[in-house]
Amino acid sequence: MENRIDQLFANKKSGILNLYFTAGYPSLQDTAHIIKSADQAGVDMMEIGIPYSDPLADGPTIQASGTKALENGMSLKLLFEQLTDIRSFTKMPLLLMGYLNQLMQFGIDDFIAQCKTVGIDGLILPDLPIDIYESEYKVKLEAANMHVIFLITPQTTEARIRKIDALSRGFIYMVSSASITGAKKDISSTQVDYFERIKNMNLKNARLIGFGISNKETFDTACAHAQGAIIGSAFIKALTNAVGDLEGIVHQFVAEVKGKTEK
Amino acid sequence: MTFQIDKNGFYGEFGGAFVPEMLFGNVEELQNRYLSIMEEADFQKEFQALLKDYVGRPSPLYFAKRLSKKYQAKIYLKREDLNHTGAHKINNTIGQILLAMRLGKTRIIAETGAGQHGVATATVCALMGMECIVYMGEVDIARQAPNVSRMRMLGAKVVPALSGSRTLKDATNEAIRDWIANPVNTHYIIGSVVGPHPYPDMVARFQSVISEEMKWQLKEQTGSENPDMIIACVGGGSNAAGAYYHYLDETSTRLVAVEAAGLGIHSGHSAATSVLGSKGIIHGQRTILMQTDDGQIVEPYSISAGLDYPGIGPMHAHLIDKGRAEVVNATDQEALDAAFELTRLEGIIPALETAHAFAALPKLKYNPRDVIVINLSGRGDKDLATYVKHLPDGE
Numbered sequence A: 001m002e003n004r005i006d007q008l009f010a011n012k013k014s015g016i017l018n019l020y021f022t023a024g025y026p027s028l029q030d031t032a033h034i035i036k037s038a039d040q041a042g043v044d045m046m047e048i049g050i051p052y053s054d055p056l057a058d059g060p061t062i063q064a065s066g067t068k069a070l071e072n073g074m075s076l077k078l079l080f081e082q083l084t085d086i087r088s089f090t091k092m093p094l095l096l097m098g099y100l101n102q103l104m105q106f107g108i109d110d111f112i113a114q115c116k117t118v119g120i121d122g123l124i125l126p127d128l129p130i131d132i133y134e135s136e137y138k139v140k141l142e143a144a145n146m147h148v149i150f151l152i153t154p155q156t157t158e159a160r161i162r163k164i165d166a167l168s169r170g171f172i173y174m175v176s177s178a179s180i181t182g183a184k185k186d187i188s189s190t191q192v193d194y195f196e197r198i199k200n201m202n203l204k205n206a207r208l209i210g211f212g213i214s215n216k217e218t219f220d221t222a223c224a225h226a227q228g229a230i231i232g233s234a235f236i237k238a239l240t241n242a243v244g245d246l247e248g249i250v251h252q253f254v255a256e257v258k259g260k261t262e263k
Numbered sequence B: 001m002t003f004q005i006d007k008n009g010f011y012g013e014f015g016g017a018f019v020p021e022m023l024f025g026n027v028e029e030l031q032n033r034y035l036s037i038m039e040e041a042d043f044q045k046e047f048q049a050l051l052k053d054y055v056g057r058p059s060p061l062y063f064a065k066r067l068s069k070k071y072q073a074k075i076y077l078k079r080e081d082l083n084h085t086g087a088h089k090i091n092n093t094i095g096q097i098l099l100a101m102r103l104g105k106t107r108i109i110a111e112t113g114a115g116q117h118g119v120a121t122a123t124v125c126a127l128m129g130m131e132c133i134v135y136m137g138e139v140d141i142a143r144q145a146p147n148v149s150r151m152r153m154l155g156a157k158v159v160p161a162l163s164g165s166r167t168l169k170d171a172t173n174e175a176i177r178d179w180i181a182n183p184v185n186t187h188y189i190i191g192s193v194v195g196p197h198p199y200p201d202m203v204a205r206f207q208s209v210i211s212e213e214m215k216w217q218l219k220e221q222t223g224s225e226n227p228d229m230i231i232a233c234v235g236g237g238s239n240a241a242g243a244y245y246h247y248l249d250e251t252s253t254r255l256v257a258v259e260a261a262g263l264g265i266h267s268g269h270s271a272a273t274s275v276l277g278s279k280g281i282i283h284g285q286r287t288i289l290m291q292t293d294d295g296q297i298v299e300p301y302s303i304s305a306g307l308d309y310p311g312i313g314p315m316h317a318h319l320i321d322k323g324r325a326e327v328v329n330a331t332d333q334e335a336l337d338a339a340f341e342l343t344r345l346e347g348i349i350p351a352l353e354t355a356h357a358f359a360a361l362p363k364l365k366y367n368p369r370d371v372i373v374i375n376l377s378g379r380g381d382k383d384l385a386t387y388v389k390h391l392p393d394g395e
């Protein structure tokens, strides 16, 4: 079967919304419910965060959601159980986001097998270096048609971006600025210059912009320079402040972000 | 077999640089430049001059007569406690600040557990007029108050790490996050032989002055460069790496690493990494670390703030894996007892971290003629509040 990420980018060229959330947050059993609600609300793709004790690339909001999820009893094993029926109600591409240590402990073969069973399409592992990916993981993951998404930042050199582009499948994750994850209010002109610089490189992969995308304004700006954007911390905040039903909150958040972008 | 890193920064299967892309540029710059900078004549001249006139090196190698009598061996103490700022940590911070200056960096960040590395970093920043930010776990700020005051006096900003166990591991996470957000002007001075390549090798080289001096000092005092055994405590492993460095290939010298067993190895309150740990990734390195089956890093415990690190440097993971180094454990109580014993026999108050190295003596087998060097990594001024609380009965 064709990878759902590739299908999405083949069918939709702009305004792609990828939402990140932490599995097991706010409550242990919310995982499937959040995915279902997001799908109905018109989200294009989701990143499911595997909560981790030491998330180096994450800011306070995602850290806190991970800590809470772990307190709630979340684990990778339980996550796969929660995702067992996921393909009965969503066709969205689904990515797992976590840290390499979690995969090492689970065992890479078991991990891939579980991903295939439940219907995961790709992985984001911020601390997986590309040379280790090539020497230790690439063969297995490509054989399983699991896309690994790599990050680039404003500091990534052109030569390295080309290398990452050649190695990537699915899309390239453009980190919007030198930072850890976390919602910011606006996007600076320096950031826009960087978005344009990458756009003009004509990479073979699509690009999604993430880190600091938080609302309609920043989402629209990102979409003007890439195929879409990834929102994490702002969504987690919405879930945190949530009173009332999860479904309503997810719908409201997506409606606010998409506003008139979705015609 | 080699005990040095290979061209990719691995000691056997341990080491490497598992960093997010946001840090790739910085880490790569260090990888490409650390050796050539360290080899520059002008760097060496400045480094050696500061070690001599500012740190006070060479540190003495002292024959501990009464301790030797008690333990029936020839015990020598490598007096890193006599260095400026009171521990071995300054050997590394002097080296790294000179490197940072040559990389054109203007802002320094560091993590600290016991505060010794924080003080050593704040010291060299004051010396060079650099901005200094030290991340320290909230718990450690409370239990190492004298060092917090010293860092503030030296002009450093001490930022509490409030996440996780609020100790050394979390301070390291916060420092790494700071570096991600400030990749251009900032150099991160890591305080031990941990972190992504080239840190473990770079810090080991800066600390290798310890064993370099031991060689000629032992030759002078015993007639032979090589001792039978070297004992050092291991948090991340920098004082041990420095004490072992020039003996790694001298396999007739036993290398003993002492880990903190807290309230007991299997008590659930321990930092005995090599016993309780398994392979994984922490702070950008593949090594042995304490973790759950789910791959969550476990919060370690030790009475000593400099030893409660859930991992060990990749060099030590490799040395232990290959049987080159042997591991001994010491509980909180054993370390306290050893500290009081050393104080009363030799008039030297060791740091709590260092006390663990002395606690290994009754647990080891050796011959009465054996020459043993214990790396006296630091002095105990910072730990007086803890020691006073535990003064032996009736005092």
Ligand SMILES: Cc1ncc(COP(=O)(O)O)c(C=O)c1O
Pocket (backbone or CB within 6 Å): B087, B088, B113, B114, B115, B116, B117, B191, B192, B193, B233, B234, B235, B236, B237, B238, B239, B240, B305, B306, B307, B351, B353, B354, B377, B378, B379
């Ligand atoms: C005096 C002293 N010894 C040892 C250590 C442990 O660190 P390492 O294992 O890197 O030598 C510390 C750390 O704070 C220390 O202050």
